[in-house]
Amino acid sequence: MDISEVMRTSFAAREFTDDEISDETIYRILEHARFAPSGGNRQGCHVIVIREQNTKNILAELAKTGMRKYVAQVKNGENPWNTVIPTTVSEQEIAATKISPDRLAPLTECPVLLAVIVDLAVVASMDKDLERVGVISGASIYPLAWNIILMARNEGYGGAITTFIAPEEDKARKILNVPDNYAICALIPIGKPLKQLTKLSRKPVEEITSRETFTGDRFHL
DSSP states (O other): HHHHHHHOOOOOOBOOOBOOOHHHHHHHHHHTTOOOOOOGGOOEEEEEEEOHHHHHHHHEEEEEHHHHHHHHHTTOOOOOOOOOOOOOHHHHHHHHHOOOOOHHHHHHHSHHHHHHEEEEEETTOOOTTTSSSSOOOGGGTHHHHHHHHHHHHHHHHHHOOBTGGGGGOOOOOTTTTOOTTTTEEEEEEOOOBSSSOOOOOOOHHHHHHSSSSSSSSSSSO
């Protein structure tokens, strides 16, 4: 498949058919994805390939913590989990938020679940002392995660980068035997999409770019 088509048709696939995906296909996806860049080319990544249903179920159960706050904030008209505007949703409201099995299905019903982790001892967290949430460390791992999605699409499969596990990372780390110096950056379910989207809705270039400064003229041809 042409790379531009892959990039323009790779979406967050969360519903999958019953089709299996072979180890050979997963290996091929990772074989290409591993060429993603990382800070200093230190390649502190690790991917855990999960097929055991019990492990998927446990991780999905842990993901409920992050999902509850997400759903409660969305219902309240907020941008969930943002670090700029404080939530007005109470802890009691969050705890009382129900999570349907459908929301867990991407993690429990996918044929393969990939846990993407990174060694924090080798990433360059250039923003660690700034008075905002750190984002720079992700540059050493999320290119790999997106390469996985792109290559899965090229193979006729799909997936989604999910991060709901983050609030329960300590528990998830124990389940997966992940060392303390590693962060669990994403869980990526991989499978054959129930429906393959080919026309994605995204903001035009002119809406997301500007010339010279943030307030400069829109960049357009």
